[in-house]
Amino acid sequence: MTRQAGRRAWRTPSPLPGFSLSLGFTVAYLSLFVLIPLTALAIRPWENGFDSVIAAVASPRAQAALRLSFIAAAVAAAVNAVMGGLLAWVLTRYDFPGKRLADAVIDLPFALPTAVAGIALTALYAQNGPIGGLLAPLGIKIAYTPVGVVVAMIFVGLPFVVRSIQPVLQDLDQEVEAAAETLGASPFQRATRIILPAVLPALLSGVGLAFARGVGEYGSVIFIAGNMPLRSEIAPLLIVTQLEQFDYAGAATIGMAMLILSFLILLGFNGLQGLIARRGA
Amino acid sequence: MTAETLRLSAARPRNLSLGRGLLIGLALLWLTLIVLAPLSVILVEALRKGLGAAVASLSQPDVWAAARLTLLTTAIATPLNAVFGLAAAWCVTRFDFIGKTLLMALIDLPLSVSPVISGLVWVLLFGASGWFAPWLNAAGLQIMFTPVAIVLATILVTLPYLARELIPLMQQQGSDEELAALTLGARPSAIFLFITLPNVRWALLYGVLLANARAMGEFGAVSVVSGHIRGLTNTLPLHVEILYNEYDFVGAFATAALLAVLALLTLVLKSFLEHRHADDLAARGRC
Numbered sequence: 001m002t003r004q005a006g007r008r009a010w011r012t013p014s015p016l017p018g019f020s021l022s023l024g025f026t027v028a029y030l031s032l033f034v035l036i037p038l039t040a041l042a043i044r045p046w047e048n049g050f051d052s053v054i055a056a057v058a059s060p061r062a063q064a065a066l067r068l069s070f071i072a073a074a075v076a077a078a079v080n081a082v083m084g085g086l087l088a089w090v091l092t093r094y095d096f097p098g099k100r101l102a103d104a105v106i107d108l109p110f111a112l113p114t115a116v117a118g119i120a121l122t123a124l125y126a127q128n129g130p131i132g133g134l135l136a137p138l139g140i141k142i143a144y145t146p147v148g149v150v151v152a153m154i155f156v157g158l159p160f161v162v163r164s165i166q167p168v169l170q171d172l173d174q175e176v177e178a179a180a181e182t183l184g185a186s187p188f189q190r191a192t193r194i195i196l197p198a199v200l201p202a203l204l205s206g207v208g209l210a211f212a213r214g215v216g217e218y219g220s221v222i223f224i225a226g227n228m229p230l231r232s233e234i235a236p237l238l239i240v241t242q243l244e245q246f247d248y249a250g251a252a253t254i255g256m257a258m259l260i261l262s263f264l265i266l267l268g269f270n271g272l273q274g275l276i277a278r279r280g281a
Numbered sequence: 282m283t284a285e286t287l288r289l290s291a292a293r294p295r296n297l298s299l300g301r302g303l304l305i306g307l308a309l310l311w312l313t314l315i316v317l318a319p320l321s322v323i324l325v326e327a328l329r330k331g332l333g334a335a336v337a338s339l340s341q342p343d344v345w346a347a348a349r350l351t352l353l354t355t356a357i358a359t360p361l362n363a364v365f366g367l368a369a370a371w372c373v374t375r376f377d378f379i380g381k382t383l384l385m386a387l388i389d390l391p392l393s394v395s396p397v398i399s400g401l402v403w404v405l406l407f408g409a410s411g412w413f414a415p416w417l418n419a420a421g422l423q424i425m426f427t428p429v430a431i432v433l434a435t436i437l438v439t440l441p442y443l444a445r446e447l448i449p450l451m452q453q454q455g456s457d458e459e460l461a462a463l464t465l466g467a468r469p470s471a472i473f474l475f476i477t478l479p480n481v482r483w484a485l486l487y488g489v490l491l492a493n494a495r496a497m498g499e500f501g502a503v504s505v506v507s508g509h510i511r512g513l514t515n516t517l518p519l520h521v522e523i524l525y526n527e528y529d530f531v532g533a534f535a536t537a538a539l540l541a542v543l544a545l546l547t548l549v550l551k552s553f554l555e556h557r558h559a560d561d562l563a564a565r566g567r568c
Contacts, residue, residue: 011378016459017469022372029365030387033437037402038390040412044405083311090308094301102309104552108316110491111544111551113498114396115518116537119525120319123326123534131318155315187300216395219500219518223525236397240505243401248410255398262393 045253056253061229062238066257068146069235070265073214076153077161077207083154084161084210085203089195091162092169106162109155114219121152122223144226149234152220157210164206168199201273208269215262323541326534338524338532339539346512347520347536350428354503354516355496358435359443362492363485366443371477374451375459388444391437399437400505403430426508431516434502439492446488447481449563454480483561487554494547498540 011019045053056062090096091103109117125132125142132142142148172195180190218236226232233241235258242251327335338344369388373381391399406412407424417424424430458480462472478485500518507514509523517540524533555562 010380011376014376015463016375016456017463017472018371019376019378022368023376023378025368026365026372026384029368030384033433033440034387034390037406037437038394040405041398041402044412083308083315086304087308087312090305094305096305098309100552102312104548105312105316107548107551108320108544111494111498111547112320113500113518113521113537113540113544115500115521116323116498116540116544117319119521119533119537120323120326123530124318124322130322131314151315155319158315212393216393216398216501218395218397218504236395236501239397239401243404243408243505246409248405248408251401252405255395255401258395259398266393 041252041255041259045249045256048249052249053253056250057257061233062235062254062257064230065233065235065238065254066261068149068233069215069258070261072146072149072234073153073157073211073217076150076157076214077211079150079154080157080161080210081203081207084158084206085165085199087158088162088165088169092166106159108159109157110159114156114217115223117155117220118152118223121148121155121220125151125224143224144232146225146232148224148226149221149232152224153214153217156217156220157214160209160213161203161206164202164209165199168202169195172198201277204269204273204276208266211269212262212266215258320541323534323537326530327538329534330531334531335535335538338529338535341532343511343515344517344520344536347515347517348539350431350514351497351516351518353428354432354435355493357432358439358496359489359492361436362440363443363489365440366447366488367481367485369444370447370451370481373448375456385448388441388448391440396438396499396501397505400434400502402437403433403506425506426510426514428514430506431503431514434506435496435499438499438502439496442492442495443485443488446484446491446563450481450484450561451477453563481561483554483558484563487551487558487562490547490550490554494544497543 045056057066087106091099091106122143123129125135125148127133127136127141127143129143135142140147142151177190177194180194185193216236218234218240221234222237225234225237227237235254239251239254242254369384372378373385404411404425407417407430408414409425411417411425424433458476459472462476467475498518499516500522503516504519504522507516507519509515509519511523515523517536521533521536521540524530524536
């Protein structure tokens, strides 16, 4: 009797079989591949004491790397919010030749290995490359500068933004826009008063995903970044460097700091989204 | 679209189409600069010294060894993650229990972790001064810088892909068919084989496709644990880096082109599945 009650307390009874087996396997698999490894990440920074954790995070090199990763990811996410929004709009609302191809190509950054994207972007935006060569006479340098880091993060983040907004734009009732138009609303008013509020939650979630991806991005960035400590060295690269020097605690500290920072920023993003959703409702 | 909106859009003034053209032009220009140009530059650079040089650099034994390891890793990681995805989707969508939200958050966690961290955690466990190093040394075993470490890192990175396709779909489908089979006296294995599995087969295939693409292309996590031993612990993406850093640009871009072709093939299959079997896939924005 008491066992029955205890059981009901944590699961609703169901006649379907396989609960213990599937839950057991899921928990065991997650523990093995996610929980135990990430526990090591959470514990190992502290093995040399609290002060060494602070010292590792506060060192100028770590500060510069963290700042670059987070600021570049934020700039790339902002650019993707605008240009990804434009792409999603054009792909859902207009008809033009090659539209299906353009739509399919949006997913390329998901499918293309990051190292491949990295060397391709570098070849393109280096000073002797097809695009970098055009910009060089204007005094604009992209590859081997923080701008290159942003370009790589724009590349990897683009599909997150487009694919988040697209379904919302597709489902948006066009009659509301048409009604606003007959009432004399300008295209700008329609965009800011009707369309933007409707897609904003999806846009924010897409931008959040793109940002998180950018912060952790490694493969596509390291080729184009130039990797100068204090200037164009991203946080994930600093982790790799410290591992190569067998500084496990230092590497784990940077990794933990990255995770905590991204987590806090995404939490803020979710709060903002909830706020907007509530105000909209 | 109703008759009214059709009339309205037909009645739109002509000058709007100029704005429309500008927007389309700007969007396509951006797509070209950010996505299409990098794709084409791979091909151009690979063929810079002619097709012969590109093919010759692809027929190096190191490339073949890297391709074998990449395929082997994928062939281990994806089936394991598929079994995990099915088990996770079954317990999360068919039962209600405390801690379900936490479980689902844990499943998504690897998506928001940097690939480098996904490699780092294995070094913290199995590296030279890792937690399990004393036991491994006593047993004469090595995990770091072997294919085992590459498989572990790949599993962690691709763990959520199948579960994330299966969970929303099985949620949508509900358990009516399985309950009906149960009342008719079907055994659990029969329910799974003849009802659940056929219902999710396209989503399973879709998830396998995405997980494979990620597993074959993974760089950051694998780079941390591999040790970059040519012919032994080198995957195709790592080989691209090695060749590039040795200034063998034709070799690097030829290998990159091989991976790009795999990526394009993935995209073609993916959009085929999305168009042909849209009803059998979870309805949501896909990432």
